[in-house]
Amino acid sequence: METRAASAQDAEGMGQVIREIIEHTGRQRPNDVDIVMGRYIADPTSIRCTVAVDGSGNIVGFQSLKKAVAGNPYDTPEGWGIIGTHISPTAHRQGVGKLLFSTTREAACQAGLKKIDAYIGADNPSGLKYYDAMGFRTYRTSDGIVQKVCDL
Numbered sequence: 001m002e003t004r005a006a007s008a009q010d011a012e013g014m015g016q017v018i019r020e021i022i023e024h025t026g027r028q029r030p031n032d033v034d035i036v037m038g039r040y041i042a043d044p045t046s047i048r049c050t051v052a053v054d055g056s057g058n059i060v061g062f063q064s065l066k067k068a069v070a071g072n073p074y075d076t077p078e079g080w081g082i083i084g085t086h087i088s089p090t091a092h093r094q095g096v097g098k099l100l101f102s103t104t105r106e107a108a109c110q111a112g113l114k115k116i117d118a119y120i121g122a123d124n125p126s127g128l129k130y131y132d133a134m135g136f137r138t139y140r141t142s143d144g145i146v147q148k149v150c151d152l
């Protein structure tokens, strides 16, 4: 397993990861190539988007880190980081999330961030436990959402 910065050629593989998560969880989310490009790869607020690639060259997951700007959809305080993690169910509990976060954390420190926000469904125990394990703590809850922060 290795990680590298996401590029435009990865958009299809990243969309496929999202579709596999949808199939597994039943929770819908946008997954077409244009959305993946706009939301994760070409977003001007992106600091780093990292893909995890298996030995056959397949993308098994990705993690995005963006800078929170005024009016962001998560109401994250301006200047914090915003993290998002998507890993194929075929690769869960194999350390992919942990590997991705080591890269993301480094990128966040290099970018001078002090805090990273994770926006998680309250009905997503894996996501909640994952971010706890990565050193995040709950700082806000609202209407089925838990927001956790990591102090860098």
Ligand SMILES: CC(C)(COP(=O)(O)OP(=O)(O)OC[C@H]1O[C@@H](n2cnc3c(N)ncnc32)[C@H](O)[C@@H]1OP(=O)(O)O)[C@@H](O)C(=O)NCCC(=O)NCCS
Binding pocket: 021, 085, 086, 087, 088, 091, 092, 093, 094, 095, 096, 097, 098, 099, 119, 120, 121, 124, 125, 126, 127, 128, 129, 130, 131, 133, 134
């Ligand atoms: C949540 C998610 C990112 C975890 O990724 P992962 O690659 O399976 O995580 P890792 O294998 O690196 O696990 C790291 C640690 O997180 C915790 N963890 C991860 N998944 C867990 C689970 N299902 N139950 C309990 N703890 C879990 C554990 O402490 C784990 O360490 P351990 O395996 O040594 O006990 C992955 O399940 C995922 O992408 N889910 C779908 C999308 C999602 O929920 N995104 C995040 C919230 S929006």
